[in-house]
């Protein structure tokens with residue numbers, strides 16, 4: 001029997017990530033090839049023509065899974081009945097700007113959209129915040145939507161996770177699909193800690209640790225980390241715009257794994273509400289290794305953490321605590 005359509009909200013749908021993301025959703029890349037969808041697209045009034053243009057293109061593409069389109073600048077209409085909300089709308093970072101610079105513009109958007117989602121989304125709606133500062137926007141959304149379950153508010157660090165997989169695959173000249181279990185700890189910012197201590201590569205003889213195959217701790221502990229940390233800024237420098245297709249694709253990966261589950265033995269990185277695991281202060285939205293099953297994520301527990309990792313995990317937690325304080329000062 002055909003499935004009921006799921007309603008998926010994309011805010012900032014007229015922007016560059018939105019333009020890459022909505023066709024992916026309509027093709028089944030987010031919720032699966034047998035899951036019909038109704039797209040809810042929100043943007044602000046100055047983007048009305050552009051938003052309507054995206055809607056016309058979606059119609060013209062005749063996606064078999066796409067059962068309806070709501071294109072609106074009304075936040076209540078956009079949020080009503082949505083099962084998944086991908087929050088991309090906001091002000092993007094431009095060349096030379098630090099993420100904190102965009103904070104004051106974006107946290108107030110997330111405060112007001114929290115209330116609309118809380119009041120009008122479907123029960124158990126899953127929220128993914130993409131717009132920067134992603135962790136802190138998600139935290140603001142959570143705090144101003146107090147009846148929303150904590151487990152349902154997440155932020156995107158899957159792009160960083162995928163970047164880390166890709167760097168390892170390039171270095172070892174292996175397929176990216178054969179590398180797994182890298183971890184992004186912390187903030188979606190240049191303090192994030194990309195960790196390969198538990199990562200493996202599938203070889204003809206089984207799974208081998210990344211550290212053993214790379215056999216260059218100096219590279220893994222320095223250049224690899226900074227390349228992943230700064231990849232977003234590098235893309236901005238060369239493209240004169242922040243990443244879009246890779247962000248859209250990673251957003252699909254995040255929701256797909258959350259809803260449909262992670263493969264056995266594989267973990268992925270998600271920004272989730274900290275319960276104090278691994279000594280990360282509770283009450284931050286922090287990127288952890290997670291597995292997903294039955295539509296729920298769970299932090300992978302019990303991984304050994306060495307001194308080098310501990311320091312980096314604490315640094316990025318510290319930045320998130322500072323961002324939280326700045327966000328509140330912007331709102332006051």
Ligand code: NAD
Nearest residue numbers: 012014015016017043089090092093130131132156159247
């Ligand atoms: P963009 O400027 O092209 O698009 C943003 C869209 O949001 C615009 O169409 C704008 O009109 C709209 N918008 C602004 N205020 C809004 C509001 N209140 N409600 C609804 N829509 C609103 O930017 P982009 O390149 O698509 O990037 C979007 C965000 O994603 C930025 O904050 C960017 O920094 C972030 N980003 C995050 C990641 C990640 O991995 N987490 C990766 C890349 C980009």
Ligand code: LMR
Nearest residue numbers: 093132232233235242243
């Ligand atoms: C990215 O990681 O590509 C973006 O978050 C960069 C940015 O700051 O917009």
